[in-house]
Amino acid sequence: MGKLLEKYGRGVTGPRGKWVTLLLWVVIAGALSAVWPAVNSQVNNNAANLPESFPSVQADEVAKREFPNADGVPALLVWHREGGLADSDLQIVQKLAEAYTAKPLPAQTALPPYHQMPLPALKAQLSENKKTLVTPIVFSGEADSAQLKENFATIRDQVKALTGHDPFGEELASGQLIARVSGPAGISVDASALFKKADVSLLIGTVLLVLVLLLAIYRSPILAIIPLIGVGFAYAVTGPILGFMAQRGWIEVDSQAISIMTVLLFGAGTDYCLFLIARYRQMLTVESDKRAALKRAISGASGAIAMSGFTVVLSLAALLLADYGVLKRFAVPFSLAILIMAIASLTFVPAMLAVLGRASFFPLIPRTPEMIRQRAEKKGVPVPQPRTRKTVGDRFAHLVIARPWAVIVVTVLVLGGAASFAPGVKYTYDLLSSFPKDMPSREGFQLIGESYSPGSLAPVKVMADTEGRGADVQGTLSRLPFVDAASAPQKGKANPNIVAVDVQLNVNPYDNEAMDHIPGLRTEVEAALRASGVSDAGDRVWIGGQTAAQYDTKHAGDRDELLVIPVVIGLIALLLLAYLRSVVAMLYLIGTVVLSFGSALGLGWIVLHYMMGADAVAGAIPLYAFVFLVALGEDYNIFMISSIWKKSREMPLKEAIRQGVSETGGVITSAGLILAGTFAVLATLPIQVLLQFGVITAIGVLLDTFIVRPFLVPALTTVLGRAAFWPGSVRDGRKEKSGAS
Known part of the structure; x- marks a missing residue:
């Protein structure tokens, strides 16, 4: 092992090896960036978080097959006026419906015909306090956040033209007409914008923090930059590789994973660099030959750095075993980033140190006692006595x-x-x-929750195969103490014996309390099916919606x-x-x-x-x-x-x-x-x-x-x-x- 480390040390720090090592990193980073896409361009924030084996996912598949009108990603347009919505406000809703029925927005799949409703019928859909109205527009599930964002911008521009002001920019306390885009589509667009903004802030904040801390620790501007350059090259190699893998469909990446990966690269990557730099600094105080000192530093630190990096890589790769999609999407980006950073700290950083030598630590250059003595004699000053300060x-x-x-x-x-x-x-x-x-999308949900039943924020979709035996699914659900309302049953398209009932809980459907009611809904519907003579009732009930998805997520x-x-x-x-x-x-x-x-x-x-x-x-x-x-x-x-x-x-x-x-x-x-x-x-x-x-x-x-x-x-x-x-x-x-x- 000692000979192997010595050979490796000569390879990356030798007179030619150091330049070859640096050139290889430059060529690889440049080539990958030119040929493969950046990982940020392949982000998918709408990727599924639960595998197909989970009940809520199976329920969504049944809903898509049997109730295709409900398929897609709904955007909920929330209209609100503190003094109550006026007829002129409702007429704006009708004009929008007429415009987007005649010329649908890109990826639009469904829009209720509000323009064909008389005003009294539309008023019947207002909240009890007459302040709020929710109108859905359904978009294709294939629509990405960028396309949805363009659609929302189009809606906003048209509403501004109709009203003479911007309801989407009004504060909630305003007495004017207020509009917000909420629902899954609105949340997706807002989340993407939030993560994009966070990525920039995170990168700037992290770089500045690491730079300041390195300057404070080593008091050397050159040494403070070396680890950052190493991290930069590691990211330049990691990003295109991840982008290529995501483009090929081998992995999925989201904004959250990329944000944390950036932090991990700067944090852990700088640590690995410091482990080597600290050993090199120590060796320079006992070795007059900078190359010999660097070889000894590599020999002393490389094993621990490699072992540390390997530990983190394998630990993060274990997240591939996770069922939850967010966790699984962490595994490859994080483990690959640490692997490449560990390689950079053992090749690129030593090559940089070999090129710069003792100048890396300027102005506090470490020297051997003999070098200090010779320097003092040359200047004609007394030889400084070594201090024996006790460190922390x-x-x-x-x-x-x-x-x-x-x-x-x-x-x-x-x-x-x-x-x-x-x-x-x-x-x-x-x-x-x-x-x-x-x-905005969260403010929209707030308005819905304040004006309608809490459960109307996200109804639970309960579907059951009654086998035509007349099981009263709606009645069973509406009698439950935690249910506010149960809609009239809809019959399935492919199998008319499958009925669907939208259930509004009397609690916030996003709370843990609502999640605890999911087993109760299933139990009651299964009992109703058995009472009507349905066999295998446990396999004939499907529960979907946000609350069911959160239950499965837990x-x-x-x-x-x-x-x-x-x-x-x-x-x-x-x-x-x-x-x-x-x-x-x-x-x-x-x-x-x-x-x-x-x-x-x-x-x-x-x-x-x-x-x-x-x-x-x-x-x-x-x-x-x-x-x-x-x-x-x-x-x-x-x-x-x-x-x-x-x-x-x-x-x-x-x-x-x-x-x-x-x-x-x-x-x-x-x-x-x-x-x-x-x-x-x-x-x-x-x-x-x-x-x-x-x-x-x-x-x-x-x-x-x-x-x-x-x-x-x-x-x-x-x-x-x-x-x-x-x-x-x-x-x-x-x-x-x-x-x-």
Whole structure:
């Protein structure tokens, strides 16, 4: 392995190798960007989140087949006037219907004939307070967000021409006519715009934050730019590859995945660069030859960097096992991005350092004592005496070695206390609540909820095959205490025995309470079918709609947690065993990051709920955070433990721990601050799911950086002593020293 690393080091840092390496990256990035599409051009924010095996998806297929008029993506035009809608307002609705019936909008598939209704009939559809009217326009399911956005712009322009002002731009408190586009189509367009805006803000914020932190840490403008250039090239290669895969239909990507991938690249990518840069800086103080110093740095850091990257890649790839589409769409972009970034940090960054040499650290250039002496003599000044300042890492190491049990007890109590809040976290599966309250489509839903029955926001579609036996599906559903209204049954097109009833619940259909009623709806309809003599009633009931989809989403998330979490832990355990060859170390390293995750979830809930006023956390957040925190947390453990393991071959274990903690303390603290900072940038976005993920992950990284890595892990290693290496062994440095003396 040593010869292999030496050969690799010469290859990427040699007189020719460094230029060849840089040229290869430039050519590959340029060629891929020119030939393959950018990943942002292949984003699909309407991709299905549930597989075909789930009941709500099967119900949607039945609805498309039997009730094709309901097929498509509806846009709900919400009309509202605080003083009550006037006849002139309703006439605008009729004129629009007449115009779009005569000349439909692109991808328009259905529009009720409001222009053929007399005003009294149209008034009958007003809300009870006469302030609100909802008129749907259905578009093809093939229509993308860009096409829908153009259609909405056309509607807005025509309404402005008819009214003389812009109802879509009016504030909700306005006494004027107010219009909003809501429903699935409106949400899709608003979400796409929100993510696009967030992507730009996120990229700018992340780059500036990383740049400022690197300048503060190294006080070198050149060194601050090197990791950013490395990340830039990694993104330039990753983006086209993902775009090509998405274009071919091999994967699906959405805006949320690309946003988080950007943060991950800058955070984790900069960390890998820092691991190498810190080792190079250290070697430059003992090696006068910059090439020799870089080779030693590569030899010392590449194993830990490769192992850390491989751990994250495999952990993120485990998300391919998820049923929930959002999670599954994370797997390939994240794991590929980390893989390419790890390669860049082991090839592109060393080549850059080889080209720049000691100048990389300008103006604080590291030199050997001999070089410092020669420089002083040349200038005719006294040789500066080396300072022996105790670093923060030195103080951490001294405390851990001196009082390991006290450190273990205190850190476990702190982490355990924070983790005790995790069971109290409340979860929501309402996507709409993740968006800003002033988002137009959400304001439209607010108006509907205030003026109509809460269940009218998103009726539950209940379908049943009665086999022509006359089961009273509508009556059964309307008698339920949690149902506000049940529509008259519609007969299926292909199978007239299948009837559909739209059910309006008496609670918000997006709340968890509404989701809990889905099993009750199914049970009651199945009982009605059995009572009428229908056989196999359990296979003849289908429930669709947003509430049913959220119910299935919750179950998909629960299933994913039960599967993915053990797989991630198992993969990391195998990698740690292969790298450290110690069962004991593997167990306590995994145990510490799992404890840290629980603490991050508990502290995150305290911040989000008690300080930021969030009522609930997005249901997918625990699995998001677990995969990231456990994988990234092990990165820091691997980097520090690998240093301790190497030193333990040459010195007593306690001294190896002291030096390992001291030497890695600075770089891991710097890396942790940068990684936590990049995730914290997500907390500045107006999208709640990203904000919540950013807060919890940033807290977890900080816990790993300032509690788990400098205190808990080395304290456990100190207490366990040589047993930490079991079933491997470690040479006793004290015996070797005494034998030599």
